Amino acid sequence: MKRINKTLALMMTCLLVAFSSVFVACDDSDAPDTNQIKGGVSLNAAQLQVTRGGYMQFKGSGLDQIETIVFPGNVTVADIEVVDNYTIRCLVPEAAVPGKVKMIYGDKTIETGAIAFTEPIKFEGFSPANVKAGDTLTIKGTYLNYIDHVMFATGEAVAVTPTRYEIKVVVPVDASTGRVFLAMTVVEGTETLINQIAAKEELVVAKPTEIKLPDTKVKAGSTISITGSLLRLVKTVHFLNADGVNVAQADPTKDITSISVAVPANALSGEVVLGLHSGIVIPAGEIKLVEPTAAIADLKPSYGIDETVVISGTDLDLVTKAAFTGGEAAAVTLTEGKINLKVTAAVKSGVITLTLANGNTLSVAGFETTKPVATFPSNATPLDELSIVSTLGSRVKTVKFGDLEAPAIATDKGFKVKVPLDAQTAPITMIMDNGEIVAVDIFFTISAYTFCAVAEFAEETTTVGSLLKCTVVNGANLKDVKLNGNSTGYILNGNVLFVNVGRNTGTQTMTLVSVSGTEVPYEVKVVGAGLVETVLYDTPLEINGWGGVDLPVAIDVPLPANSKIRIRVAKANSDLQVIDGYWGMGPNWAITDDAKKNTIVFSSDALKAGYVDVDFSGFHDENGNAWWDGKIKFNADGVIVSSVSVITDYSPAKTIYDTPVTIGGWDKSAQIEASVFASATVGQVITVVTSGVASDAQGSLKTASDGWPAIASGTEYFDIKGDFTLPITADVLTKLKSTGLIVSGKNYTIEKVTLK
Numbered sequence: 001m002k003r004i005n006k007t008l009a010l011m012m013t014c015l016l017v018a019f020s021s022v023f024v025a026c027d028d029s030d031a032p033d034t035n036q037i038k039g040g041v042s043l044n045a046a047q048l049q050v051t052r053g054g055y056m057q058f059k060g061s062g063l064d065q066i067e068t069i070v071f072p073g074n075v076t077v078a079d080i081e082v083v084d085n086y087t088i089r090c091l092v093p094e095a096a097v098p099g100k101v102k103m104i105y106g107d108k109t110i111e112t113g114a115i116a117f118t119e120p121i122k123f124e125g126f127s128p129a130n131v132k133a134g135d136t137l138t139i140k141g142t143y144l145n146y147i148d149h150v151m152f153a154t155g156e157a158v159a160v161t162p163t164r165y166e167i168k169v170v171v172p173v174d175a176s177t178g179r180v181f182l183a184m185t186v187v188e189g190t191e192t193l194i195n196q197i198a199a200k201e202e203l204v205v206a207k208p209t210e211i212k213l214p215d216t217k218v219k220a221g222s223t224i225s226i227t228g229s230l231l232r233l234v235k236t237v238h239f240l241n242a243d244g245v246n247v248a249q250a251d252p253t254k255d256i257t258s259i260s261v262a263v264p265a266n267a268l269s270g271e272v273v274l275g276l277h278s279g280i281v282i283p284a285g286e287i288k289l290v291e292p293t294a295a296i297a298d299l300k301p302s303y304g305i306d307e308t309v310v311i312s313g314t315d316l317d318l319v320t321k322a323a324f325t326g327g328e329a330a331a332v333t334l335t336e337g338k339i340n341l342k343v344t345a346a347v348k349s350g351v352i353t354l355t356l357a358n359g360n361t362l363s364v365a366g367f368e369t370t371k372p373v374a375t376f377p378s379n380a381t382p383l384d385e386l387s388i389v390s391t392l393g394s395r396v397k398t399v400k401f402g403d404l405e406a407p408a409i410a411t412d413k414g415f416k417v418k419v420p421l422d423a424q425t426a427p428i429t430m431i432m433d434n435g436e437i438v439a440v441d442i443f444f445t446i447s448a449y450t451f452c453a454v455a456e457f458a459e460e461t462t463t464v465g466s467l468l469k470c471t472v473v474n475g476a477n478l479k480d481v482k483l484n485g486n487s488t489g490y491i492l493n494g495n496v497l498f499v500n501v502g503r504n505t506g507t508q509t510m511t512l513v514s515v516s517g518t519e520v521p522y523e524v525k526v527v528g529a530g531l532v533e534t535v536l537y538d539t540p541l542e543i544n545g546w547g548g549v550d551l552p553v554a555i556d557v558p559l560p561a562n563s564k565i566r567i568r569v570a571k572a573n574s575d576l577q578v579i580d581g582y583w584g585m586g587p588n589w590a591i592t593d594d595a596k597k598n599t600i601v602f603s604s605d606a607l608k609a610g611y612v613d614v615d616f617s618g619f620h621d622e623n624g625n626a627w628w629d630g631k632i633k634f635n636a637d638g639v640i641v642s643s644v645s646v647i648t649d650y651s652p653a654k655t656i657y658d659t660p661v662t663i664g665g666w667d668k669s670a671q672i673e674a675s676v677f678a679s680a681t682v683g684q685v686i687t688v689v690t691s692g693v694a695s696d697a698q699g700s701l702k703t704a705s706d707g708w709p710a711i712a713s714g715t716e717y718f719d720i721k722g723d724f725t726l727p728i729t730a731d732v733l734t735k736l737k738s739t740g741l742i743v744s745g746k747n748y749t750i751e752k753v754t755l756k
Contacts, residue, residue: 040061040062041060041061041062041063041065041066041105041108041110042060042061042062042110043058043059043060043063043103043110043112044059044060044061044086045058045059045060046058046059046101046112046113048112048113048114048115048116049115049116049117049118050092050115050116050117050118051092051117051118051119052092052093052094052096052117052119053091053092053094054091054092055089055090055091055092056089056090056091056092056101056115057083057087057088057089058087058088058089058103058112059086059087060086061086063082063086063087063088063103064082064088065105065106066080066088066103066104066105066110067104067105067106068080068104069090069101069102069103069104070101070102070104071092071093071095071096071097071099071101071115072096072097072098072099072100072101072115073093073095073096073097073099075093075095075096077090077091077093079091096115096117098114098115098116098117099114099115100112100113100114100115101115119142119143120142120143121141121142121143121144121146121147121182121184121197122141122142122143123139123141123182123197123198123199124140124141124142125139125140125141125199125200125201126138126139126140126180126199126203127140129201129203129204130204130206131171131203131204131205131206132171132205132206132230133171133172133173133175133205133206133230133232133233133252133253133277134170134171134173134253135170135171136168136169136170136171137150137168137169137170137171137180137203138166138167138168139162139166139167139168139169139180139182140165140166141165141166141167141182142164142165143164144162144163144164144165144166144167144182145162145163145164146184147160147162147167147182147183147184148160148183148184148185149182149183149184149185149194150167150169150180150181150182150183151180151181151182151183151196152171152172152174152175152176152178152180152181152203152205153175153176153177153178153179153180153202153203153205153278154174154175154176154178154278154279154280155172155173155174155175155176155277155278155279156172156174157183158170158172167182171205173232173233173252173253173277173278174276174277174278174279175203175205175278176205176207176276176278176279176280177202177203177204177205177207178202178203178205179198179199179202179203180198180199180203181196181197181198181199182196182197183195183196205278206230207230207233207276207280207282208228208229208230208231208233208234208274208276208282209228209229209230210227210228210229211226211227211228211274211282211284211285212226212227212228212285213226213272213284213285213286213287214287217288217289217290218263218287218288218289218290219263219289219290219315219318220263220264220265220266220267220289220290220318220356220357220358221262221263221264221265221318222262222263223260223261223262223263224260224261224263224287225258225259225260226258226259226260226261226272226274226284227257227258228257228258228284229255229257230255231255231256231257231258231259232249232251232252232253232254232255232256233252233276233277233278234247234249234259234274234275234276234277235247235249235275235276235277236274236275237259237261237272237273237274237275237284238272238273238274238275238281239263239264239267239268239270239272239287240267240268240269240270240271240272241266241267241268241358241359242264242266242267242268242358243264244275245261245262245264247259247261252277263287263289265318265357265358266357266358266359267289267358268289268358268359268360269286269287269288269289270286270287271283271285271286272284272285272286272287289358290315290318291315291318291356291360291362292313292314292315292316292318292319292354292356292362293313293314293315293362294311294312294313294316294319294339294354294362294364295311295312295313295364295366296309296310296311296352296364296366296367297310297311297312297338298310299366301368302368302369302370302371303343303367303368303369303370304343304369304370304392305343305344305345306342306343306344307342307343308340308341308342308343309340309341309342309343309352309367310338310339310340310341311338311339311340311341311352311354311364312337312338312339316334316337316338316339317334318356318357319332319339319354319355319356319362320332320355320356320357321354321355322339322341322352322353322354322355323352323353323355324341324343324344324346324347324348324350324352324367325347325348325349325350325351325352325353325367326346326347326348326350326434326435327344327346327347327348328346329353329355332354339354343369345395345433345434346434347369347434348369348434348435348436349367349368349369349436350367351363351364351365351367352364352367369432369434369436370392371392371432371436371438372390372391372392372393372395372396372430372432372438373390373391373392374388374389374390374391374393374396374414374415374430374440375388375389375390376388376428376440376442376444377444378442378443378444378445379444379445379446379447380419380444380445380446380447381419381446381447381448381449382419382420382421382422382423382446382449382453383418383419383420383421383449383451383518383520384418384419385416385417385418385419386416386417386418386419387411387413387414387416388408388414388415388416388417389413389414390413390414390415391414393408393410393411393413393414393415394410394415394433395432395433395434396408396410396414396415396430396431396432396433396438397431397432397433398430398431399417399428399429399430399431400428400429400430400431401419401420401423401424401426401428401444401446402423402424402426402427403426404420404422404423405420405431406418406419406420408430419446421453421520423446424446425444425445425446426444426446427439427440427444428440428442428444449474449518450474450477450514450516451474451477451512451514451516451518451520452472452473452474452475452476452477452478452512452514452520453472453473453474453512453520454470454471454472454497454512454520454522455470455471455472455473455495456470456471457469457470457524458470458471460525461525461526461527462501462524462525462526462527463526463527463528463529464501464502464503464504464505464526464527464528464529464532464648464650465529465532465533465534466501467491467498467499467500467501468498468499468500468501468510468524469496469497469498470496470497470499471495471496471497472492472495472496472497472512473495474514475492475494475495475497477514477515477516478492478497478512478513478514478515479513479514479515480513481497481499481510481511481512481513482509482510482511482513482519483499483500483501483502483508483509483510483511484502484508484509485509485511488500488501488502488510501524501526502526503532503534503560503563503646503648504526504560505526505527505528505560505650506525506526507523507524507525507526508523508524508525508526509521509522509523509524510522510523510524527650528648528649528650528651529650530649530650530651531647531648531649531650531651532647532648532650533566533645533646533647534645534646534648535643535644535645536553536555536644536645536646537551537552537553537643537644538642538643538644539552540570540640540641540642541634541640541641542571542639542640543576543634543635543636543637543638543639543640543641544636544637544638545637546635546636546637547635548579548583548633548634548635549633549634549635550581550631550632550633550634551631551632551633551634551644554581554629554630554631555630555631555632555644555646556630557628557629557630559616559646559648560646560648561648562648562649562650562756563646563647563648563649564613564614564615564646564647564683565613565614565616565632565644565645565646565647566611566612566613566614566644566645566646566647567611567612567613567614567641567643567644568610568611568641568642568643568644568645569607569610569611569612569639569640569641569642570640570641570642571638571639571640572604572607572608572638572639573604573637573638573639574604574636574637574638574639575601575602575603575604575607575636576601576602576604576607576612576634576635576636576639576641577599577600577601577634577635577636578599578600578601578602578614578632578633578634579597579598579599579600579632579633579634579635580598580619580628580629580631580632580633581629581631581632581633582631582633583597583633584597584598584599585597585598586598586619586620586621586622586627587621587622587627587629588622590621590622591621591622598618598619598620598628600614600618607639613647615683616628632644649756651756652756653687653754653755653756654754654755654756655752655753655754656672656676656686656753656754656755657670657672657676657743657750657752657753658752660749660750660751660752661749661750662692662749663744663745663746663747663748663749663750664746664747665746665747666700666744666745666746668744669742669743669744670742670743670744670750670753671704671740671741671742672740672741672742672743672753673740674704674736674737674738674739674740675740676740677733677736677737677740677741677755678737680728680733680736680737680755681728681733682728682729682730682733683727683728684727684728684755684756685725685726685727685728685755685756686725686726686728686741686753686754686755687723687724687725687753687754687755687756688723688724688725688726688743688750688753689723689750689751689752689753689754690720690722690723690724690748690749690750690751691748691749691751692748692749693720693721693722693747693748694747694748696746696747697719697720697721697745697746697747697748698717698718698719698720698745698746698747699717699718699719699720699724699743699744699745699748700715700716700717700718700742700743700744700745701715701726701741701742701743702715702716702741702742702744703735703736703738703739703740703741703742704739704740704741704742705735705738705739708742711726711732711735711736711741712726712729712731712732717745720745720748726741741753
């Protein structure tokens with residue numbers, strides 16, 4: 001049975017077998033009262049809690065006529081003592097058991113209630129003091145017949161059938177040195193408890209001794225023999241770094257002097273311990289494991305991609321993985337007792353690492369990759385493109401000129417590389433695709449260049465509308481400056497160069513072109529700052545008689561983001577029509593419906609402000625597709641256009657909602673009040689900044705009016721891949737100012753909402 005401990009504090013426990021009153025009335029009345037004693041022979045009360053060898057008392061009338069008293073167990077007592085007129089008593093026999101007592105006089109019998117015993121269980125000791133599993137242990141004491149189990153320091157409890165004074169129990173195989181406990185099962189309501197009485201002294205249980213391991217090196221996977229005494233007690237053998245190995249025992253009760261176990265593949269040299277059936281472990285000594293030896297067979301000076309490296313040696317079957325320097329470890333199998341490894345592009349010169357099942361490693365030296373052999377010229381000028389003849393040219397990824405690195409491009413005969421602008425005379429090295437560095441055995445000289453190049457930029461960034469400023473060398477040889485491949489305006493004042501960076505923000509490519517044809521590119525950063533106006537045309541145009549006047553220049557399209565065309569007006573005697581360059585009929589003069597033509601009309605009252613801003617995003621072709629080629633025609637009667645500019649808003653977007661909301665299955669939303677849009681205008685854009693966008697994510701933009709209808713066509717729900725926007729039209733603005741905006745959907749997170 002499994003042990004359930006409820007250890008009693010005292011070493012000697014008095015067990016109450018029953019819990020009745022000392023005297024119990026024999027009728028429905030309370031405990032004895034001599035005033036209630038009846039006439040004749042009658043029992044009024046009896047002592048029901050008794051001790052063997054002690055007295056049991058009876059109260060009633062006429063009890064002196066009782067001839068014999070019979071205790072349960074059919075034990076008869078005739079020696080009855082009359083105490084007084086109402087009381088008799090007798091000694092409780094040792095053989096009595098719990099049950100009802102019979103009082104006999106003549107041919108009549110009176111029965112008491114069931115008696116119970118108050119008796120002390122005593123644990124006097126055990127013998128012998130030293131045992132081994134399988135021996136019989138004798139336990140002495142009194143009232144031991146109430147004990148149902150014996151517990152040892154370890155292992156399962158052992159069921160016993162004791163006598164009143166003695167218990168004999170066979171020491172189990174899982175017992176160990178320690179205290180011995182006597183246990184009795186007690187049921188209290190629905191709970192079963194184990195009361196225990198502990199011995200004063202420890203019982204000594206023998207363990208295996210004289211243990212010996214092999215004194216020679218052993219190989220992982222082989223079977224070894226362990227000798228010693230009492231090895232039948234061994235359940236498992238534990239090697240360093242490995243799980244315990246179960247020991248096969250035909251009969252654990254019979255002594256054996258040797259056991260055989262297989263050494264686990266992942267075992268390490270070191271201590272071995274034996275796990276006994278008792279759960280304790282004992283040291284068995286140390287073992288040393290065989291380690292493999294390895295070397296590259298028929299070693300070559302170098303190895304190329306797809307060549308095979310053969311490793312030979314001893315005990316290579318212990319190797320599970322192998323890895324070149326720089327390569328990934330791969331599982332290995334032996335071929336005729338050897339390991340064959342294929343060289344890949346990733347591997348580097350260096351040791352080959354062999355890994356055993358136990359995690360130990362073995363290094364194999366001598367491996368070298370085949371390197372490129374290249375012929376470089378003895379000198380060059382910065383930005384020269386060198387055509388290098390080389391073996392393994394495709395494996396050269398970059399060339400370092402001192403500390404400056406330049407990409408290499410493979411050719412049929414080797415590779416090409418451009419000398420960096422700032423290169424100086426220094427050693428040259430080639431960097432292979434596996435990261436190995438190959439020195440070039442040549443003294444390489446860098447000659448001075450004559451083309452124009454930047455010496456220093458004045459600032460890290462240039463603002464749209466400003467000029468980029470830098471100092472240059474060889475400025476006299478400057479022929480042109482390009483921005484993103486197209487010529488741009490510039491001014492060269494001595495060695496100071498000023499460059500027009502255009503209207504686009506972000507990283508732009510500025511290229512200096514010299515008279516020799518050498519082009520030197522630079523990446524420059526262009527940033528915006530608020531509202532920037534760039535004048536495109538500033539010669540006055542007078543439009544009369546509704547005859548139509550073309551803007552003499554075509555505007556570069558598409559316009560930068562957040563841009564519009566600003567038309568400044570000096571005179572406004574009529575409305576002004578702004579039309580595409582084909583009288584509103586789009587490409588091929590195909591739009592014939594006047595209502596659909598590309599025409600925007602500004603009233604004379606609107607022109608009195610001095611300018612109007614035009615959004616051409618609504619211009620289209622005959623099929624309704626967005627289109628505008630940058631040409632403008634004006635039509636009016638008495639209007640003077642003084643200039644045409646591009647207005648770009650580089651100011652940052654205003655955050656109108658900044659509490660992140662994780663949108664699950666249409667269960668949450670961001671609700672933005674109408675007051676937030678009090679100063680919003682037509683043409684601004686609302687942007688929902690997102691994160692964690694799932695592949696099936698959808699967005700939704702609605703008003704807060706009853707039923708949460710879509711704020712515009714197509715915004716009820718739509719697929720999203722990232723941030724999404726809502727352009728503010730006149731209709732959308734009315735709804736925003738009336739009910740606000742609700743952003744919802746499924747399977748993404750709203751990080752913030754901005755307005756610009």
